[in-house]
Amino acid sequence: MRGDGIGPEIVDATISLLDSIQERNHFKLHYTFVPAGDSALKEYGDPLPERSIEQFANSDACLKGPVGETIGDINQRLRFGFDLYANIRPARSYKGICPPALRPDIDLIVIRENSEGFYRAIESEVEPGIWTTMGVFTEKGARRLANFAFGYASRNRHMRKVTLATKANIFRKTHGLYLKTFQETARQFSNVNFEHLYADALCARLVRDPQNFDVIVSENLLADLLSDLAGQIAGGLGMTPGTNINYETKRAFFEPTHGSAPDIAGKGIANPIGQVRSAALMLEFLGFANHDTRLTEAATHFEKGIATLLNSPNKENLPIELGGTANTQRVAELISQFF
Ligand code: NAD
Numbered sequence: 517m518r519g520d521g522i523g524p525e526i527v528d529a530t531i532s533l534l535d536s537i538q539e540r541n542h543f544k545l546h547y548t549f550v551p552a553g554d555s556a557l558k559e560y561g562d563p564l565p566e567r568s569i570e571q572f573a574n575s576d577a578c579l580k581g582p583v584g585e586t587i588g589d590i591n592q593r594l595r596f597g598f599d600l601y602a603n604i605r606p607a608r609s610y611k612g613i614c615p616p617a618l619r620p621d622i623d624l625i626v627i628r629e630n631s632e633g634f635y636r637a638i639e640s641e642v643e644p645g646i647w648t649t650m651g652v653f654t655e656k657g658a659r660r661l662a663n664f665a666f667g668y669a670s671r672n673r674h675m676r677k678v679t680l681a682t683k684a685n686i687f688r689k690t691h692g693l694y695l696k697t698f699q700e701t702a703r704q705f706s707n708v709n710f711e712h713l714y715a716d717a718l719c720a721r722l723v724r725d726p727q728n729f730d731v732i733v734s735e736n737l738l739a740d741l742l743s744d745l746a747g748q749i750a751g752g753l754g755m756t757p758g759t760n761i762n763y764e765t766k767r768a769f770f771e772p773t774h775g776s777a778p779d780i781a782g783k784g785i786a787n788p789i790g791q792v793r794s795a796a797l798m799l800e801f802l803g804f805a806n807h808d809t810r811l812t813e814a815a816t817h818f819e820k821g822i823a824t825l826l827n828s829p830n831k832e833n834l835p836i837e838l839g840g841t842a843n844t845q846r847v848a849e850l851i852s853q854f855f
Contacts, residue, residue, distance in 0.1 A: 517552035517568065517769075521776025522786035522844075523581025529788040529848035530579065530795045533821075536852050537799075537814045548575070552590060553583030553776070563589045569597075576805070577798050578769035581791065584776040588637065595630050598767050600760040601657065602664050603628040603739070605773050606793075607746035607756055610826035613838045617751040623674070624729040626746050627665050628739030630760055632657045635736040653690035653735065655697065662701035664763065665733040669708045674730070678708055681715040681734040681742060694735060718742065723749060747773055747790075751826075754787030754837045757794035759801070766805055770794040784843050787835035789822060792851060796822075817855040824854035 518524040531547070538544060550568035557563040563586035572578050572594065583590055594600065605626045609617035638650040669675045680698045682691035695712055702710035713721065715738045722729065722742070726749050732742055747756035753774040761768040772790030780786055796818035803811030825833055825847070834840025835847050842850065 517550055517578065517580040517583075519581030519776060520553040520555050520584040520586075521582065521778045521781035523553070523583065523776055525781075525784060525844050526772070526786050526788040526791040527579065527581040529844050530791045533792060533818065533848055533852055534795055537817060537855065540855065541810045541814045541817075543808070543810045543814070552580065554586050557586055564593050569593060572598075572769070573767075577802055579791075579795055579798055580769045580771040582772060582774060582776045584778065587775070591635065594769060595760055596636075598762065599631055599765070600762050600767060600769070601629065601631040601660060602759075602761050602763065603630040603743075604668075604759040604761070604797075605739075605743040605747070605756055607743070607750035609750040610823060612825075612827045612829060613751045613834065616838060618723070618749045619727055622726045622746075622750045624726065624746060625668070625675070625731055626739055626743035627661070627668065627731060627733040628743060629657060629661045629733075629735045631736075633736030635740075651687075651690060651735075651737075653693055655693060658694045658697035659701070661694075661733065662698045665698075665731055666701055666705040666708050666710075669731045670705050676707075676709055677730040678702070678710050679718065679729055679732045680710070680712045681718045681732060681738050682712065683715055683738070684712075685714060691735065698733075715742070719745060722746065726750070743773055752787065752837045754790050754835065755793070756790050757792075757797055758790075759794075759797045761801070768798075768801055770798040770801075784845065785836045786844050787837040788844050788847055789826075789835065789851075792818060792848070793822065818851070821851035821854040825850050 518527040550571045552564055609622040611620040614620045632652045634651040636652045641647050665678050669678050682695050684691040684695045747753050756773040758771050758773050772794055796815045799811045800815035831840050833850050
């Protein structure tokens with residue numbers, strides 16, 4: 517799904533990298549391109565036509581570019597429709613991009629609950645001029661998110677702390693349910709440290725000491741905000757990839773955290789790194805799901821290419837978003853040179 521705005525530009529740059537890594541690592545991915553987003557609405561009268569949904573359901577994985585104003589429809593039908601309850605958003609900084617990154621040693625992930633909360637967007641007008649919105653918070657949702665977050669931390673040796681963000685002091689029942697469930701789950705994972713912070717205090721701590729966080733986890737709305745904050749302090753919005761996944765059904769799509777950036781669309785200057793790193797997460801997922809090390813190694817090559825680029829002192833090599841002069845195509849070429 518190439519999406520809207522800068523989507524096609526950064527997806528095409530990513531496909532060129534996928535093509536070259538397949539040649540190098542001797543495997544073959546079969547792509548099908550399907551419409552999604554504002555452009556699909558304009559052309560087919562539907563932001564996610566039936567054939568796009570069918571293709572998604574029948575694929576091993578989906579790489580998605582950002583879409584525009586139709587993001588709500590797409591979320592509804594992919595994230596909620598396929599119950600892709602975990603959204604993983606890593607934020608990592610490198611010494612060559614510091615600044616704009618706050619520090620060179622940021623390496624954390626934000627895990628966002630992706631299937632409930634206020635993003636259910638159940639809104640109603642109770643009387644003219646007065647609207648309410650309802651959030652949905654379930655024990656099942658909190659439990660599987662907690663198991664996922666602690667499981668992730670216990671499998672990744674450099675991620676030893678889970679930090680839950682809530683506003684349980686205000687939303688005592690709903691966020692309180694998340695807090696209680698995480699406290700219970702924490703007792704089953706003795707090798708992982710657990711802390712709970714109110715989300716407002718966490719924002720301040722994240723800017724002050726981002727290197728002290730490993731896994732930050734929260735309900736849908738708070739984690740959406742926290743992941744943009746984490747992405748920005750690690751360098752910029754264009755850097756942050758994302759996985760939307762249901763670990764039980766193994767259904768997933770991979771997309772950058774940022775939107776379709778209409779202000780720079782069509783100029784060929786978007787930073788493709790968030791999209792490329794999303795493809796690396798996809799390769800890692802496909803490698804594990806198919807027990808195929810050629811794909812997991814390919815993911816490592818992508819990350820190595822990006823790390824070499826972003827640790828380089830040569831400003832000419834950096835994306836324009838990070839203060840360099842390399843356009844979208846040039847960034848992709850450099851990553852493949854550094855594979
Ligand atoms: P945005 O993330 O598109 O842009 C915010 C700012 O970051 C802009 O200045 C933009 O130029 C910059 N930026 C974003 N990605 C960049 C990149 N790769 N390289 C360089 N600069 C980059 O957020 P927005 O402007 O609030 O939203 C634009 C559209 O995107 C809206 O229609 C929104 O609904 C949609 N959106 C889609 C998704 C998605 O598809 N997952 C997510 C968020 C927003």
